[in-house]
Amino acid sequence: MSYTEHELEKELKEDKEYEYGFYTDVKSDTLPPGLNEDVVIAISKKKGEPEWMTEWRLEAFRHWETMEEPDWANVGYEKPDYQAISYYSAPNSKPKYDSIDEVDPELLDTFDKLGISLDEQKKLAGVAVDVVMDSVSVATTFKKNLREKGIIFCSISEAISEHPELVKKYIGSVVPPTDNFFAALNSAVFSDGSFCYIPKGVRCPMELSTYFRINQAGTGQFERTLVIAEDSSYVSYLEGCTAPSRDENQLHAAIVELIAHDNAEIKYSTVQNWFPGNKEGKGGVFNFVTKRGLCEKNAKISWTQVETGSAVTWKYPSCILKGDNSVGEFYSIALTNNFQQADTGTKMIHIGKNTKSTIISKGISAGNSQNSYRGLVKIDKRAENARNFSECDSLLMGNECGAHTFPYIEVKNKTAQVEHEATTSKIGEDQIFYCNQRGIDTEKAIALIVNGYSKEVLNKLPMEFAAEAQKLLEISLEGSVG
Amino acid sequence: MTLKDKLISSYLLFEENVDLESDIHKQRDEAIKFFVETGFPTKKEEAWKYTSLKPILKEDYNFFPKKEDALDYKDVKKYFIHDIDTYTIVFVDGIFSSQLSNTTHERIDACLMSSALNKDKYKPVIDKYFNKAVPKDGMVSLNTAFTREGAYIRIPKNITAEKPIQILNFSTGNQEALMVQPRNLIILEEGAETEIIERHQSLTENPVLTNVVTEVFVEKNAHLDYYKIQNDHTSASLIDNTFIKQDRDSSASVQTFSFGGKLTRNNLNFYQHGENINSILKGVTIIEGKQHVDHNTLVHHQEPNCESHQDYKGIFSGKSVGVFNGKILVDKVAQKTNAFQSNNNILIDDTATCNSKPQLEIFADDVKCSHGCTIGQMDEEALYYLQTRGIPYKEARALLMFAFANKVLSSVRIPEIKKRITKQIALKIGVELGFDA
Numbered sequence: 001m002s003y004t005e006h007e008l009e010k011e012l013k014e015d016k017e018y019e020y021g022f023y024t025d026v027k028s029d030t031l032p033p034g035l036n037e038d039v040v041i042a043i044s045k046k047k048g049e050p051e052w053m054t055e056w057r058l059e060a061f062r063h064w065e066t067m068e069e070p071d072w073a074n075v076g077y078e079k080p081d082y083q084a085i086s087y088y089s090a091p092n093s094k095p096k097y098d099s100i101d102e103v104d105p106e107l108l109d110t111f112d113k114l115g116i117s118l119d120e121q122k123k124l125a126g127v128a129v130d131v132v133m134d135s136v137s138v139a140t141t142f143k144k145n146l147r148e149k150g151i152i153f154c155s156i157s158e159a160i161s162e163h164p165e166l167v168k169k170y171i172g173s174v175v176p177p178t179d180n181f182f183a184a185l186n187s188a189v190f191s192d193g194s195f196c197y198i199p200k201g202v203r204c205p206m207e208l209s210t211y212f213r214i215n216q217a218g219t220g221q222f223e224r225t226l227v228i229a230e231d232s233s234y235v236s237y238l239e240g241c242t243a244p245s246r247d248e249n250q251l252h253a254a255i256v257e258l259i260a261h262d263n264a265e266i267k268y269s270t271v272q273n274w275f276p277g278n279k280e281g282k283g284g285v286f287n288f289v290t291k292r293g294l295c296e297k298n299a300k301i302s303w304t305q306v307e308t309g310s311a312v313t314w315k316y317p318s319c320i321l322k323g324d325n326s327v328g329e330f331y332s333i334a335l336t337n338n339f340q341q342a343d344t345g346t347k348m349i350h351i352g353k354n355t356k357s358t359i360i361s362k363g364i365s366a367g368n369s370q371n372s373y374r375g376l377v378k379i380d381k382r383a384e385n386a387r388n389f390s391e392c393d394s395l396l397m398g399n400e401c402g403a404h405t406f407p408y409i410e411v412k413n414k415t416a417q418v419e420h421e422a423t424t425s426k427i428g429e430d431q432i433f434y435c436n437q438r439g440i441d442t443e444k445a446i447a448l449i450v451n452g453y454s455k456e457v458l459n460k461l462p463m464e465f466a467a468e469a470q471k472l473l474e475i476s477l478e479g480s481v482g
Numbered sequence: 483m484t485l486k487d488k489l490i491s492s493y494l495l496f497e498e499n500v501d502l503e504s505d506i507h508k509q510r511d512e513a514i515k516f517f518v519e520t521g522f523p524t525k526k527e528e529a530w531k532y533t534s535l536k537p538i539l540k541e542d543y544n545f546f547p548k549k550e551d552a553l554d555y556k557d558v559k560k561y562f563i564h565d566i567d568t569y570t571i572v573f574v575d576g577i578f579s580s581q582l583s584n585t586t587h588e589r590i591d592a593c594l595m596s597s598a599l600n601k602d603k604y605k606p607v608i609d610k611y612f613n614k615a616v617p618k619d620g621m622v623s624l625n626t627a628f629t630r631e632g633a634y635i636r637i638p639k640n641i642t643a644e645k646p647i648q649i650l651n652f653s654t655g656n657q658e659a660l661m662v663q664p665r666n667l668i669i670l671e672e673g674a675e676t677e678i679i680e681r682h683q684s685l686t687e688n689p690v691l692t693n694v695v696t697e698v699f700v701e702k703n704a705h706l707d708y709y710k711i712q713n714d715h716t717s718a719s720l721i722d723n724t725f726i727k728q729d730r731d732s733s734a735s736v737q738t739f740s741f742g743g744k745l746t747r748n749n750l751n752f753y754q755h756g757e758n759i760n761s762i763l764k765g766v767t768i769i770e771g772k773q774h775v776d777h778n779t780l781v782h783h784q785e786p787n788c789e790s791h792q793d794y795k796g797i798f799s800g801k802s803v804g805v806f807n808g809k810i811l812v813d814k815v816a817q818k819t820n821a822f823q824s825n826n827n828i829l830i831d832d833t834a835t836c837n838s839k840p841q842l843e844i845f846a847d848d849v850k851c852s853h854g855c856t857i858g859q860m861d862e863e864a865l866y867y868l869q870t871r872g873i874p875y876k877e878a879r880a881l882l883m884f885a886f887a888n889k890v891l892s893s894v895r896i897p898e899i900k901k902r903i904t905k906q907i908a909l910k911i912g913v914e915l916g917f918d919a
Contacts, residue, residue, distance in 0.1 A: 072528070379857075381832060396847035399814055409838040410532075411857045414829035418857040420840070426847045 031088040037061060040188050043088050047157045050164060060177035060187030067181045073343040074372040074404055077312045080251050080286065087189040087222070146204075152197040153208055156224050159195035166197060170228055174257040174294045174320070182253040182288040186222045190255070193224035198233040198264070207462050209238035223254040229264035229299075236267040238465055250275075250285045252310075258293030258301055262323065265300040266293065269461050271469050274309040276476075281339025281368070284311025291315065297323035297352070304460045306469040307334040307344060308476040316374065318347035321355035321383075328357040331457040333469075335476050336369030336401070345375035345406075350383040350416070359390040362454050365401040366477060372404040379416040386413065390420040395427065395453060397446070447474045485539045486521050490514065492545055493627055500630055506599060509613050513626035520620035532805040532837040533776040538719045538745055541689045543661035545628070547575040553652060555582060561683045563648060566898050568679075570648045571633045576662035578631060590676075592647050595632035595665055607636065611669055615697045615725040615753070622723050625663045625695040632665040632694075637674035637704075646677040646896060651694075653718070655686025666696040670704035677707040677896060682720055690718040698726040698734070702756070706734040709899055713742040713906060716771060723749045730756025730785075737894060738765040739903055740775045741910055751780045752790065759788040764890045766903075767796040767804055768910045776805035783816040792823040795887050799830035805837045810851060812844045819846060823853035828860065828886060880913040
């Protein structure tokens with residue numbers, strides 16, 4: 001990426017505190033804080049869900065009560081009080097608009113600030129945006145176009161009422177409600193999320209994307225995404241996050257489930273920029289996410305993530321390579337600055353024959369942050385000729401931060417070929433000197449080097465996302481030098 | 483009665499029988515208290531995730547063999563490195579065998595832990611070093627509580643030990659099942675140098691559990707070469723806890739050769755307390771059947787300008803399980819650290835399992851740390867190439883395996899050990915090849 005002098009000057013002058021830190025005042029319909037069976041039933045009722053869904057939630061809730069919050073991750077934080085959180089908040093002006101004109105103008109304004117003007121996106125980028133403001137899906141575009149191809153792209157609550165057979169079949173099939181503490185919590189109280197169904201043989205003509213935003217103070221956000229790609233279909237799904245500045249910690253415990261049937265391919269890209277807390281490490285979002293995909297025969301799931309935000313990140317997008325010849329990929333950049341903590345990585349579970357997986361993880365830690373890679377590569381007894389390549393590199397900036405690598409490799413088949421390598425280093429002084437010589441100041445030089453270091457992953461992102469991600473890396477690193 | 487309860491109740495009996503200075507007694511008491519709290523490690527603990535002690539803890543072990551069981555030298559000669567002159571410290575069922583040993587107090591001390599613990603002469607040394615390098619840990623505490631015998635080696639300032647020192651632990655199988663807990667203390671004072679060979683060997687098929695703790699102090703500019711040979715019966719289990727504390731400009735190398743045993747757990751820990759230290763950890767593991775070998779290593783870089791090298795190779799066949807769990811910890815002040823870790827494994831059979839967990843925890847920015855780990859199989863093309871040159875399949879395979887392990891073997895500095903190990907590898911692979919040409 002090249003910069004003009006004008007751009008450079010502009011950026012240096014700007015105060016880059018937290019670009020997207022603002023707060024929209026929309027009246028919300030919020031449940032009082034606390035969590036019990038009544039709250040779960042109330043959420044279900046508010047969303048007008050059928051009985052089986054309520055039961056499903058209750059079952060998850062009952063299981064959650066028996067579970068303990070895990071603490072094995074390499075992060076330290078004050079555990080949230082789950083009874084002090086309000087589990088439901090929805091913008092008051094009830095959704096279901098046919099056209100954008102009906103949408104609350106203040107909301108539209110928010111999206112403008114985020115740089116996702118619906119109209120523009122509609123016209124220019126060809127991206128259908130299912131915008132999630134707090135919990136309820138407010139506007140869905142391009143739905144009609146997608147409908148013609150038989151693609152269902154809607155909010156998960158809509159899917160529950162309109163396509164119950166699909167939801168019933170797939171929800172919890174990859175991430176069961178009993179999977180872990182946060183998955184159980186999410187299953188009990190999930191407010192909304194996206195649902196996507198690609199029929200057999202259909203190649204989704206556009207990138208599907210959802211913007212998540214936490215808005216209401218003191219409300220946790222519990223998203224649930226379900227993507228189903230039928231035989232020989234293809235879909236690329238984008239997810240991007242920004243959240244307003246808040247002083248108290250906000251909890252985000254989402255679930256993403258991907259199901260790729262025979263020969264299908266799902267590409268799931270995330271740019272995560274939740275509020276990381278201020279420079280003193282105060283505030284920020286807790287991001288405890290369970291993401292998992294299931295690959296049937298010849299299927300492929302590719303996770304790409306750029307993680308720059310959140311005070312605490314705890315996230316392991318995984319692939320279960322169940323079908324023969326299936327492929328799993330994981331490309332990640334995790335950047336932590338100030339007092340951020342990230343414990344992220346992936347799990348590749350090889351079950352089918354000739355399964356392949358690739359893991360490229362780039363960690364960058366600056367300031368007082370802690371950045372950990374934690375990954376599992378498991379080759380099952382039946383997984384003949386399984387192949388894995390893992391590479392995790394860490395870059396350290398300053399001597400107050402830490403970079404950690406915890407790879408787990410478990411192999412039970414002799415034909416497996418597993419490689420793992422990891423390096424930890426800092427930016428070479430000669431590299432910076434070289435840039436300085438050519439009139440690039442140190443801060444820019446670092447941005448340049450970091451971009452080069454991250455290129456391998458950035459290249460995997462869809463075009464429009466890549467540019468945004470690159471920008472994000474720069475903003476997040478600002479002030480980490482000298 | 484579980485083994486834990488049995489150990490705790492026999493502690494009192496044990497205390498009555500050993501007449502020791504009170505401050506050691508205090509340490510024992512603290513240690514047994516700690517063990518009562520923690521007990522044996524379970525798979526729930528991260529460090530023991532892949533190794534379960536359950537199958538070896540259910541035996542009804544005897545802790546106190548009656549008296550010295552005489553062994554005939556010619557029966558056990560093959561377990562000695564006998565073709566070179568060495569100091570030897572031999573224990574039979576945990577009890578010192580004066581007849582088989584060759585100890586010394588000339589220039590260096592290569593003698594017994596029991597006399598070091600009991601004689602006033604050694605009190606300052608014991609006060610300074612005993613139980614000082616170990617962290618709080620269940621298995622270590624258990625050993626501390628029952629500390630009675632082991633090897634005591636002290637190389638004084640600027641002395642190079644003329645001969646290598648062998649520590650041999652035999653179990654006769656005169657007891658149904660035996661649990662021994664040797665405790666070794668090795669001190670290399672400033673500028674000292676030595677080579678040590680350690681071996682645990684049972685002579686029958688009766689179950690044996692050895693929980694050994696070795697504390698090593700490598701002081702300024704001292705150099706240690708330590709070889710651990712583990713080629714025991716498949717009824718014997720070994721939990722080896724080694725803690726090495728290094729001072730500036732020193733170097734220490736530990737090479738572990740694991741070919742035998744039912745369950746072998748090597749807890750190998752290096753603590754670097756000074757600048758310009760080099761730590762070397764190497765291992766070759768070749769196992770089959772239902773054997774289980776777990777290498778759990780830690781290198782803690784606490785000062786700047788230090789190095790560490792780890793290289794572990796494993797070949798696993800049958801239903802064997804290999805575990806590697808290596809950790810490099812670099813403190814904030816340990817700038818310019820150069821740490822390298824490599825773990826390569828070959829799985830011969832589908833029933834074999836390999837679990838590897840190479841970890842880096844780094845808090846300093848100006849470091850060069852890397853690790854690599856591979857799990858794979860024989861290169862079919864290389865095999866084919868050798869076969870086209872008239873080398874039979876079995877031998878070709880053996881050649882490749884030997885080449886795989888050779889990187890570690892090449893750093894063995896005592897030729898006799900190298901010769902024995904290469905012979906052992908050939909035996910393991912089932913070929914008659916002389917690799918040592």
